[in-house]
Amino acid sequence: MxxxxxxxxxxxxxxxxxxxxxxxxxxxxxxxxxxxxxxxxxxxxxxxxxxxxxxxxxxxxxxxxxxxxxxxxxxxxxxxxxxxxxxVLSPAWTTDWITPEGAAKLKAYGIAPPVGKSLDNAYLEDITVPCPRCGSNDTQLLSAFGSTACKALYQCSDCKEPFDYFKCH
Amino acid sequence: MSYQPTVSQLIHLADNALILGHRLSEWCGHGPALEQDIALSNIALDYVGAARNWYQLAANQINSLQDKAAFPLNAQGEATEDTLAYLRDAFDFKNFLLLELPNGDWAVTTLRLLLSASYQQLLLQQLSTNEHADVAAIAAKSLKEVTYHVRWSEDWVKRLGDGTDESHQRLQAAYHELWPYIGEFWENKLALPIDIASMQAQWLAKINQVFEASHLPQGVLPTWHQTGGTEGIHTEHLGYILAEMQFLQRAYPNAEW
Structure with missing residues (x-):
């Protein structure tokens, strides 16, 4: 020992x-x-x-x-x-591995956490991303590619605030 | 595991990613709108990242060979992702010719990405279940990114085809320029462990679905096509890409920053 x-x-x-x-x-x-x-x-x-x-x-x-x-x-x-x-490359990382605490921290920081699971392929369907600031579901995609490789750019139609969305991966 | 990828297969996958990634990176700072500039830079980064993974796997394979003198090595006598990217000449590159063609206008750029990313998506789907763990992992990771590339390029092709007379004409011209190059996808000269026939049918169905929404005539697989990339016989354009990309390492060997 x-x-x-x-x-x-x-x-x-x-x-x-x-x-x-x-x-x-x-x-x-x-x-x-x-x-x-x-x-x-x-x-x-x-x-x-x-x-x-x-x-x-x-x-x-x-x-x-x-x-x-x-x-x-x-x-x-x-x-x-x-x-x-x-x-190590295998198994490949996915956003599903972000912990619930991590998702909560992202939201508090102003970045919408990933919606849904990456493995069910729903990440490319028309998903609803709640605004991390006011919680509204009335948001729209501005650009599928954002400031970094992991993010897309959205805007809230209620509070008008643009925000980053952490894409499912 | 029984399947071991060959060095040529890995270098082919890496070269495809690097050359397309480099081409797309040329748009950085020149995009028609900030969002599209950022989108293309992101997509370029995905491909360069995928190239790094495939090159590193190829380098590991080369370093386990008894005789690696046929490959470019660094000062320590090892092959690395960098020696493979920066120290090979045009005739060593095994990428598809389609990917080295100049960016042209927005129609050529987006249609080329659609044709290529749709092929990549089907290829990576098959490789992601490969029995070789690293091949499967790299493919699974790239597959998610390529899925976003397909969607982005598909949206643009439809928008151009269904847009103004000018945008539609440009898309038509892009189709005539690029279509003779798609035949290389289906040669599978390096014998990748994939079911090429089912990929071809799915690819054509997908592309024709986009063409229909773009008011383009249905595409038919060409009876004659441009070929040679996987054997190192390239268009004149590849040399210019490499001259720019490799300049630093050629002028200042082993330079680091």
Whole structure:
């Protein structure tokens, strides 16, 4: 039995404080991109190695590299000397993995969270996206592609406010 | 797993994504309206991202070979997504000719995207259930993005076809320019593990449905078509793309930023 001075639970706690660079209210855990955390100690090493396995969100999302770097920095700053970030492609990330807390944070931040599940293909049908500000269902799509790869641009017909919608993926 | 993708197959998938992504990125800052400029830049980014995934998978495959001298390698003697994108010449590229054609006007740009994305959608649907886990994962991820590309380009083609005399004429002209290039989709010269016959029927049905709404005559598969891309025989346009895209790495080898 190896004696680890770092528990996996502690690493998860640290990860909860690493935020997405584009949507800074969301942590990497809210996004659902951390697949696994392992802490290992080999015989001739005195510091445990922490391996964080993540999965990329959008294929062309420039933030993916930055997220990996932020995770590494966050753990290094907490005094974990050996950090290994692994990227796995399978299974492919989907917006269904955004946690309910994450969806609530998005809404509070002014971004409408994904409507419906991505796997049932309904994400391309004419969906109703409630306004994150006033809650009205009377909203319209302005542009299917928004300020980042993950968002579309909507406008509320009641409060007239334009807002971002986190697309199903 | 029994199916192992070949390096050529992966490079073909990557080249298709990179060349179309690069072409679409040329619209960045030139779109007719801010929303459309952003849409095309987003779509371009999706393709460049997909290219990175396919190139990296190809590079992993190359690095496991005993003799990798036939491929471009970095200073450490490894193939990477960057060496494959930046250090191959036109005759090494295996993309479809359709994707390297100049953007032309809005009709050519949107119709080319519709023809290509509709093919990609069917291709990725099949690959997303492939027994090779990484192939399936990359395909599943790109499939969701391509579904948005089909919808966006379809809306534009219908709008142009059903718009003014000018927009309809331009769409007609775009059709005549691009249609001779679609035959390459169905050659499957690299033997991708797909059911090409069912894809072809579904593709034509989808395109003709859009053509009907666009008041275009129904498309018929051409008896003769332009070909050569998957074998490295390209139009004169590819060299210009590569000259621009690869300039930095050629002039300053291994430059990083």
């Amino acid at each position: 190896v004696t680890n001075t770092i528990s996996e639970a502690y690493v998860w706690e640290l990860l909860a404080q690493v935020n997405d660079p584009e949507v800074p209210v969301l942590s990497v855990l809210d996004l659902g991109i951390v697949r696994a955390v392992t802490v290992s100690l080999t015989a001739n090493e005195n510091a445990p190695q922490v391996t964080v396995t993540i999965t990329p969100t959008y294929t062309g999302c420039p933030a993916t590299d930055l997220i990996a770097m932020n995770i590494r920095l966050g753990l290094l700053q907490a005094g974990i000397p050996k950090v290994n970030i692994q990227t």
